[in-house]
Amino acid sequence: DAGVIQSPRHEVTEMGQEVTLRCKPISGHNSLFWYRQTMMRGLELLIYFNNNVPIDDSGMPEDRFSAKMPNASFSTLKIQPSEPRDSAVYFCASSVNRGGTDTQYFGPGTRLTVL
Amino acid sequence: AQSVSQHNHHVILSEAASLELGCNYSYGGTVNLFWYVQYPGQHLQLLLKYFSGDPLVKGIKGFEAEFIKSKFSFNLRKPSVQWSDTAEYFCAVNDPGTGRRALTFGSGTRLQVQP
Numbered sequence: 001d002a003g004v005i006q007s008p009r010h011e012v013t014e015m016g017q018e019v020t021l022r023c024k025p026i027s028g029h030n031s032l033f034w035y036r037q038t039m040m041r042g043l044e045l046l047i048y049f050n051n052n053v054p055i056d057d058s059g060m061p062e063d064r065f066s067a068k069m070p071n072a073s074f075s076t077l078k079i080q081p082s083e084p085r086d087s088a089v090y091f092c093a094s095s096v097n098r099g100g101t102d103t104q105y106f107g108p109g110t111r112l113t114v115l
Numbered sequence: 116a117q118s119v120s121q122h123n124h125h126v127i128l129s130e131a132a133s134l135e136l137g138c139n140y141s142y143g144g145t146v147n148l149f150w151y152v153q154y155p156g157q158h159l160q161l162l163l164k165y166f167s168g169d170p171l172v173k174g175i176k177g178f179e180a181e182f183i184k185s186k187f188s189f190n191l192r193k194p195s196v197q198w199s200d201t202a203e204y205f206c207a208v209n210d211p212g213t214g215r216r217a218l219t220f221g222s223g224t225r226l227q228v229q230p
Contacts, residue, residue, distance in 0.1 A: 031216065033217060033218075035218075042220055042221075042222045042223060043205065043207075043218075043220040043223075044220070045217040045218070045219075048216065048217050050216075055216075056215070056217055059217075091158065091159065093159075095216075097216070099211075101147065101166045101211065102216065103149075103161060103164055104218060105161070106151075106158045106159040106160070107158060108157070108158045109158050
C-alpha cells in the first residue's frame with residue numbers, strides 16, 4: 001500500500017516568496033494532520049482535518065499560514081510570505097477516525113529552507 | 116494542555132545493552148499513548164501504541180512499553196539493542212476523552228548504539 005505522500009521533499013526559497021506544500025493521505029483515511037518539526041520547538045501540530053473539514057487550527061502560527069483540503073485525497077499547506085523562521089520539516093499524517101483510537105501514519109516530510 | 120516529558124535527551128549504549136527510555140505525560144484522564152521512531156533522514160514510524168487493556172504492549176523490532184497509570188508513564192524498553200536501533204525516539208499522547216486527536220509529542224530521545 002502507498003503510504004502518505006508529500007511533495008516536494010525539499011524546498012529552498014527566498015524570504016517573501018510563497019511556498020505550497022502538498023500531501024496525499026492514505027486511501028480510505030478520513031483524518032489528516034499537518035505537523036512541523038524544528039530543533040527549538042520539536043514536533044508540533046499546525047492543523048488537522050476530519051472528513052475534509054478543519055477541526056483544530058490552533059497551531060497555525062499566524063495569518064501567513066493557510067491550509068486546505070479540497071477533497072479526501074489532497075491537502076495543501078501554504079505559507080505566504082515565507083520567512084526564515086519558517087524553515088523546518090513539515091510532516092503530514094493521516095488516520096482513520098475510529099472514535100478516538102486512531103493511529104496516525106506519517107509521510108516523509110518536506111524540508112523547507114527559507115533564505 | 117497536555118504535555119509529554121522525555122527526560123533522556125541523548126543516550127549512548129553499546130550493542131547488546133538493555134534500553135529503557137522514559138516518558139511521562141501530564142493528563143490524568145483517558146489517553147492513547149504512542150512511541151514513534153525516526154531513523155536519520157527518515158520519517159516517523161510507529162513502534163507501538165497503547166489504547167486500552169494489557170498495560171504491557173509489544174511493538175515491532177523487539178520493543179515493548181509499559182503503561183503505568185498511577186505514574187503517568189509509558190516507558191519504552193528493549194532487552195538488547197542493535198546498531199540499527201540508532202535513531203531518535205518520540206513518545207506521543209492524545210486525549211480522546213477531550214476530543215483532541217492531534218498528537219502531543221515529547222522532545223525526543225536520541226539513541227546512539229555503538230558497535
